[in-house]
């Protein structure tokens with residue numbers, strides 16, 4: 001007998017939360033009240049929210065149960081020791097430092113690595129990573145391969161770092177390189193994975209020169225699954241993850257992604273002196289080293305989440321559900337960033353809306369059409385987010401990010417219908433102009449208006 005081909009959600013549902021349904025009139029009003037910027041919509045006006053996969057996942061019964069055993073002792077909490085042993089077993093790291101989220105880990109790490117006046121070489125820096133390096137007086141250099149930077153190439157490991165340029169820069173600027181950093185998967189580049197071969201070589205190059213090799217491990221489990229699937233590595237995702245962590249001297253981790261929790265972060269370090277300095281900074285900004293800005297119950301939920309996230313049934317479903325939407329849209333002729341990534345589908349809004357030039361924000365136009373059609377929220381990754389006052393971004397994309405374990409296949413089928421409907425009347429979508437904007441991170445607060 002052949003096993004069934006359908007990949008099912010590897011869970012059944014014990015607690016449910018109703019979706020919010022709205023009328024077309026309410027959506028028109030809500031979007032106007034939000035000044036046409038979906039970041040300003042209220043949750044009650046949204047039916048399916050694909051704004052981000054960060055902190056939006058569903059916890060398991062085992063995680064909720066573990067929260068009840070959380071130990072809220074200020075110093076020496078048992079919850080911390082449970083988490084520490086899970087993280088050590090998963091990663092092999094010596095020092096496990098909890099933080100309230102990934103960016104706090106980044107700030108502490110780049111402080112103790114003394115990035116001031118030096119550079120960090122990465123496949124790609126995530127926004128908060130770059131911002132922390134630059135805030136501390138360092139230079140954040142992205143060395144993605146040219147194929148990785150092209151949204152149309154269909155290659156298995158578009159998150160790989162360009163090893164030739166890495167070698168050149170390590171050679172030319174060795175003393176000024178504070179760290180080599182690999183973001184797995186590459187969030188900024190569409191959730192594209194990094195191959196194990198690339199990680200091994202980049203790690204060897206950095207370590208040969210005594211430069212610390214750092215993993216931004218937010219989506220380490222999704223990356224390990226891609227290595228299993230696309231590099232044909234027969235080992236389990238957990239065994240692969242263990243090797244990935246073993247290649248690095250330090251890691252930062254946003255537990256809001258592959259920690260399967262709503263808040264939390266980690267900083268992992270092998271060097272004793274750096275760990276001492278990191279813990280001093282931690283006390284200054286986050287809290288005592290056995291809680292680091294989290295409650296004991298948060299630490300326990302994370303300890304369980306880190307065991308669940310490498311489950312093969314979970315990862316197979318996770319990656320398949322993103323690819324399922326990708327395939328629905330691809331068959332319907334919607335222009336997409338290729339191939340499907342680990343946590344999101346990216347629509348090429350510039351290609352979908354050739355009548356809207358980048359200054360008129362085609363990504364925003366598509367987000368707002370999706371919202372008006374059915375209450376779906378995505379996010380623009382284009383000129384509003386990354387352009388400057390007088391310059392457009394390189395790509396005009398809309399990211400539809402999948403919260404973990406939240407939506408089912410029928411939600412995705414419904415999404416496919418909504419998006420294809422919006423795409424079928426593409427020529428009617430208006431462009432937008434910026435009415436007001438802030439001096440930094442304008443995407444979050446800008447006021448917009450349609451050009452009709």
Ligand SMILES: *Cc1c(COP(=O)(O)O)cnc(C)c1O
Pocket residue numbers: 054101102103104126128129183184187216218253254255256257264265
């Ligand atoms: C989310 C994220 C971060 C920052 O983590 P926060 O928990 O949001 O502070 C850093 N790097 C990557 C790749 C991320 O996706």
